[in-house]
Amino acid sequence: MTVSLRAPARLSRAALALAVSLAFAGCAATSSREPVTINIVAINDFHGNLEPSRYTPTGADGAKTSAIRAGGAEAVAAALQAWRKEDKDLLFVSAGDLVGASPAMSSLWADEPTIEAMNMMGLRASAVGNHEFDAGRKELLRQQNGGCDSVRPTKACQMGPNYGGAKFTYLAANVVDSATGQPFIPGFKIETVKGVKVGLVGVVLQDTRSVVMASGIAGLKFGDEAEAINRAIPAMRAQGADVIVALVHEGGTTKDNPMSPGCTNLKGPLVDLVKKLDPAVRLVISGHSHQGYLCQVEGRTVTQAGSYGHLATRIAMKVDAATDTVTDLQVQNVVLKPGDFPADPKMAAFIASLKERSRAALTRPVARLAAAPVLRKKNDAGESVLGSTIADAVLAATRNLGVQVGFMNEGGIRKDLEAGENNVAAFGQTQAVLPFGNTLVVMDLSGAQIRSLLEQQWARPESSSPSILQVSNGFSYQWDEKRPVGSRVVPGSIRINGAPLEDGKRYRIVANNFLAEGGDNFPEFAKGTNRLETGMLDLDAFTEFLRASEGQGASLAPAAPRIVKIK
Template sequence: MTVLPRVRARLSFLALALAAAGCATAPQGPVTLNLVAINDFHGNLEPSKYTYTSAVTGKTETLRAGGIEALSGALAAWRREDRDLLFVGAGDLIGASPALSSMWADEPSIEAMNLLGLRLSSVGNHEFDAGRKELLRQQAGGCDSPRPAKACKLNPGYGGARFTYLAANVLDSATGKPFMPAYRVENVKGVKVGVVGAVLEGTASVAVASAIAGLTFIDEADAINKMLPQMRADGAKVFVALIHEGGRTDEAPDQPACKGLSGGVVDIVKRLDPAIRLVITGHSHQGYMCTVDGRVVTQADAAGHLLSRIALKVDPASGAVAGIDVKNVVMNPEHFPADPKVDAYLAGVKERSRAVLARPLGKLGAPVVARQAGDAGESPLGNLIADAVLAATRAQGAQIGFMNNGGIRKDLETSDAALTTNFGHAQAVLPFGNTLVVLDLTGAQLRRLLEQQWQRPSASGATILQVSQGLTYTWDAGRPVGQRLVPGSLKLHGAPVDDGKRYRVVANNFLAEGGDHFPEFAKGTHRVDTGIVDLDALGDYIARNPGIGGAAAGMAPARRIDRLDTQK
C-alpha cells in the first residue's frame, strides 16, 4: 500500500515541473515582435546608386546602397539582437534584374534570399515575367523551364525558394482558388502571426498577357479580408498584409508617421479588416513610413536600398497591438560588413558571369546615355532603343519603332575611357528578354495610340512612348485629355500621317499585346512576332553605329516630340 502515495507524489512533482516549464516559455506581458521587410529587390545582387533626402538631417545624399552583402550584414546584426526576427518581402524580388541575376534565370536572387533567411513574400507583377510555369519552378525548384538556355545553368541542382510566395488575390481561372498559398501563420515568440500576401489587381496591365493566361487577379482588399477567418481558425492573433501595390509621398523615406501618402494602395488599406494594423507595400519604388486610417503602411524603396525595421508590441493573450515602431534603414555597405557565406556566394556568381558580362558591344558617343526624359517626355536612351528596334525589323517592313519607358530599367553606361559599353550594361537597360512584334496600325489608330499616353488610370500617371527617328509630333498639355495632339503635327519623315493609310510599326511583345495601358497596340493587324530579342537588337545597333548615343542621337539638335502648355 506504500506504492500508491509514491506514485501520486511523482505525478504531482511531474505536473509541477511541466507547469513550471510552461510558465518559463509562455509570453508574459507585452511581447515585441521584430520584422524586417524588403520589396522590389529586382535581382540587384550588387549595390546601386541611391539618392535620398533625410528628414533627420535635411541633407540630400547620394551613395551606392544595397546589394546582398550589405543586406546580409544588417540582418546578421539584427538577428544577434533578436534571433526570432521575421524577414518578409512585398514582391518583385526577381524580374527586371541586372544581368548578374537574369542571365541565370534569376536563380541567384532566389538563392540569395534563401541565404538571407527570407521567410515569406507576396508575389509581385514581375514574378510573372517569365510566366506561371516558371514562377512555380522558381518556388519549387527543378529544371523544367520555358527558359532552358538559362535555367539550372549556374547550378544544375537548383532547389527553389526556401521562402513561400503568397498570392491571395491571384486565382486559377479554372478553379477559382488561389494558385499559390494565400497566407501563412508564423509562430513568433509564442504568438501566432497571420501573414497574407497580394499583388496589384491591375497586374494584367503591366504583365505580358500570355504570361498570365489562366489567372485572374481580383480586388486586393476583398481577397485579404476573405482570408482572416481562415487565419483565425489557424490560431492567428496578429495580422500583417504584404501587398505589392504602393503609393507616393513627398515626405522623406525616414520621416516617421508620414501623412501625405497617395496612390493605389491608400484605398486598399482603408478597406482592410480593422484587425490588420500593419501593411507592408511595394511596386512604387519609394521609401515611406506612413499612417493611413490608424494603420502603419511601409515601403523600403527598391533594389535593396533600404530595409524596413518594424517592431510590433503585442499582448500575447489577445493579440492586441499596443504599438508599431518603424525605421527605414539605408543599406550602406560601409556600415554593414557582409556575412562570409553571402560574400563567398556572390563572388562565385560574379566569377561565373564575368566573361559574358564584359563582352564589348561597341562605343557610345557619351559616357552615359540617360533614360531621364525631358519636359516633352522624350529621352536620349528612349530614342536610341526605338531606333534600334526599328533597324532590327526593317526587313519585315517596319516604318516606326516604339519603346515604353517602364521597360527601360537603367541608364546605358560605358566601362572605360574609350566609351565602350558591354553586354552587362546593355542587359541592365533591357532585362526582360522581350521579343519584337511588327504589326499594322492605320494613321487614325496611331493618333488614338498616342492619345492613350494621357488616358490612363489615375494611379499610373501619363507615360510618353519613345519613338524612332522620323516620327514627330507636338502635344499640348493645356488641351483636354483625348485631344492633346496638336492638329497637323503628327508626321512621318515630314509628311502628315494619313488617317486612312496603314503603317507598319514595331514594339516589344509586352506593348504589342496592349500592355502598359496601350490597348490600341492589341488592335493591330498582320502581326508577326519576329523572335528578335530587344536586347539583341540594341547590341547589334550599337555595334553597327559607333559613337551612337551622343548629342546627335539624343534630343538635340532636332526633337522628335515637342510640348506646348497653352491654357484653354
C-alpha cells in the same frame, strides 16, 4: 480566479498546500505576461539586383543628395546578420518582385541565384509581384518548388545539376486558377515568433494583367486585393493567428522624406486599398511603385523600402501577449551601403563565385559611348535620351522590313545605361537596361490608330500619371495637358518624317512583344494587322545600334525634341 480552500477528506494538508500554491502561481503567470516585441525587416522590388547599384539618397531636409552605390545581396545579408545579433527571432519578409527585369548576373541563370540568395538570408515569405509572372505561371511554380522543367531551358539548372526551389513561401491571396476556382498558390502563412503567431497574407496588384504578357498568365484571375485579404483573415484566425500583417504588391507615391516616419500624404491606388482593410490589419508592407515611405493611412502603418535593396524597412511591432493586439509600431527605413555592416562570409563567397562564373558574359565590351551614363530620366514632355535611343535602335533593326516608327514603353527601361573605363559599355550594363528578353513585333497601324495610341498615354485606369511612349527619329507631336483626356494631342501636330499623319493611311511600326499584346494599357497595339514576329531581341537591336553609333562620336541625345508639351 477563485480558489476553494476546503479540501476533500482524502487530500492531505501537504497536498492541499501544494494545490493552492500552484493555483496562485497560475494566476500570477497569466496576469504578468509581458508585451512581446516582434522585429520585422522588409524589402520589396529587389528585381534580381545581386550587386549594388546607383541610388540617390534623400537628406534630412528632403533634398536629393549625391548618388551613391547601395543595395545588392551582400549589403542586405550583412545588415540582416547584424540585426539578428540583436534579435535572433527577426522575421524577414518581402512585398514582391524579388525577380524579373533582373540584371544579367541573375537572369543569365534563370534568376535561380536570387532565389538562392533569399534562401541564404532566411526570407520567410513574399507576396507575389507582377514580375514574378514575367516568364509565365509555369516558371513561377518552378521557382517556388524547384526542378529543371523550365520555359528557359538554356538558363535553368545551369548553376548546378539541380535546383531546389525557394525555401520561403510566395503568397497571392487574390490570384485564382480559373479552371479550378482555387487559389493559384497559398494566400497566407503563419509564422510563430516569440510565442506570437503572425499571420502573413500576400496579394499582387489587381491590374497585373495590364503589365504582364497575357500569354504568361492565361487561366488566372486577379481579384480585388483588399477583399482577398479580408477574406483570408477568418481562415488565419482559425489556424491560430494572433496578429495580421499584409504584404501588398501595390504602391503609392508621396513627396514626404522616405526616411521620416508619420507621413500623411500618401497617394495612389494603395490608399483606397488600405482604407478597405479589416481593422485587424495594422501593418501594410507595400511594393511595386519603387518608392520609400513610412506613412499613416487611417490609423494603419504603411511602408515601402524603395527598390533593388537600396533600403530595408525595420519594424518593431509590440504585441500585448495577453490580448494578442498590436499596441505600438515603430518603423525605420535604412539605406544599405556596402561596408556599413560586417560582411556575411557565406553570402560574400556566393556572390564572388557567381561573378566569376558570369564574368565572361558580363564584361564583354559592347561599344564606347560618347558620354555616360545615358539617362532614362524624362523631361517635362515625357521624353528621355535613353528611351529615344532604344526607339531609334528598334527602328534601325527593322527598317529593312519597311518600318517607319519605333515605339518603346518607359516601364521596360529598367536602368540608366552606365559604362566603365573610357566610357565602354559592357554587355552586363546594356542588359541591365533591357532585361526582359522581349522580342520585336512589326505591324501595320492606321494613322487614326496611331492617334488613338498616343491618347492612351493619359488614359491610365490605375494611375493619375501618364505613361509616355518613347518614339524614334522622324516621329514627332505636341500635347497639351490643359486639354481633356482623350484629346490631348494637338490636332495637326503629328509628323512622320516631316509629313502630317493621315488618319486613313497605313503605317508600318515596331514595338516589343509586351506592347504588341496590348500591355501597359495600350490596347491599340493589339489591333495591329499584318503582324510579323521577328524573333529579334530588343537587347540585340539596342547593342547593335550602340556599336553602329560608336564611331560617330556624337551624343545619343536627339538633335531636336520629338515630343513637345505645350505650356
